Amino acid sequence: MSRNNIICDIETGVCGEAQALGMEVDQVQSRPVPPLASLLDQEIRLFSKEIEVMYAIEQREVHSFIANELSLDSYTQKEIVNEVYIEIKQK
Structure with a gap:
């Protein structure tokens, strides 16, 4: 089992890498969104x-x-293949 810490967002529960690697919860570090x-x-x-x-x-809230x-x-705001995306306006 790897001892590398995985960073995940505690607010969104995005910790899939840690679970997939079989890491313990105490090895996971969180950071704010x-x-x-x-x-x-x-x-x-x-x-x-x-x-x-x-x-x-x-999706409806984006x-x-x-x-x-x-x-x-x-x-x-633009769209490609029915997927909306945003970009920084060039100054």
Whole structure:
């Protein structure tokens, strides 16, 4: 069994890697979920499914969540193969 610590988000319960590796609960470290604006700054592009999982929201809530968390002039919303994604607006 690996002794490497796995980081997961305690708020969303995303600890699948730890479970798949058979790690003990005390080996798992948690970290807070960053604000959407911070995450978008880091990632540059986020797909709606990523937002659903990271913030533990339903698909139908994604658009309103984005609208509440980000200013309209900070991102663009696009779609590819029926999947909505957002990108940082180029300045």
